[in-house]
Amino acid sequence: MKLPDIKILDEKNKILRTKSNEVTFPLTKETRKTIEDAITYLTMSQIKKYYEKYNLRPGMGLSFIQLGIPKNIFVIVEEVDEEKFENYIIINPKMISHSEELIYVGEGEGCLSVNREVIGIVPRYARMTISYQDMDGNKKEIRVREDISVAFQHEMDHLNGILFIDKIDKNNPFKDKEKMREI
Numbered sequence: 380m381k382l383p384d385i386k387i388l389d390e391k392n393k394i395l396r397t398k399s400n401e402v403t404f405p406l407t408k409e410t411r412k413t414i415e416d417a418i419t420y421l422t423m424s425q426i427k428k429y430y431e432k433y434n435l436r437p438g439m440g441l442s443f444i445q446l447g448i449p450k451n452i453f454v455i456v457e458e459v460d461e462e463k464f465e466n467y468i469i470i471n472p473k474m475i476s477h478s479e480e481l482i483y484v485g486e487g488e489g490c491l492s493v494n495r496e497v498i499g500i501v502p503r504y505a506r507m508t509i510s511y512q513d514m515d516g517n518k519k520e521i522r523v524r525e526d527i528s529v530a531f532q533h534e535m536d537h538l539n540g541i542l543f544i545d546k547i548d549k550n551n552p553f554k555d556k557e558k559m560r561e562i
């Protein structure tokens with residue numbers, strides 16, 4: 380695999396605070412290429428041979444805004460088995476419904492735009508259903524749960540200019556811990 384030439388914006392970059400725009404169809408060649416590059420990058424970042432060689436931080440999600448493009452698109456690459464991956468390409472996502480139950484990632488969420496460790500609780504819905512469009516503009520729905528639900532909410536926040544660190548109470552990073560389930 381060849382490492383795509385993409386540049387991920389750092390948290391200090393104000394562009395990350397931009398609210399992204401609805402995507403129209405058909406997708407441009409350039410948009411399709413960026414989707415492909417993001418998936419390749421995330422996949423390589425989760426394979427030892429590549430993350431060691433290129434000194435990559437492992438990541439499973441990337442939004443277009445992190446590449447400086449304010450479009451409502453994100454991709455998620457999930458390792459479902461050893462070096463076997465499943466991709467989600469999500470365009471124009473909208474929340475339809477979500478669980479009452481909240482969860483949080485015990486070891487803390489990570490983000491390819493946040494190059495430091497941040498501790499604390501980011502409350503997320505344990506399950507949710509969203510509508511979105513696929514690469515051909517077809518309207519779809521998907522129900523996600525647990526870590527994938529967290530990943531989807533993390534990326535949907537990016538599309539609204541929100542970073543996970545914004546959601547942690549600085550004075551009390553583990554506030555309301557007992558009201559949520561750790562995953």
Ligand code: NI
Nearest residue numbers: 489490491492
């Ligand atoms: Ni992120």
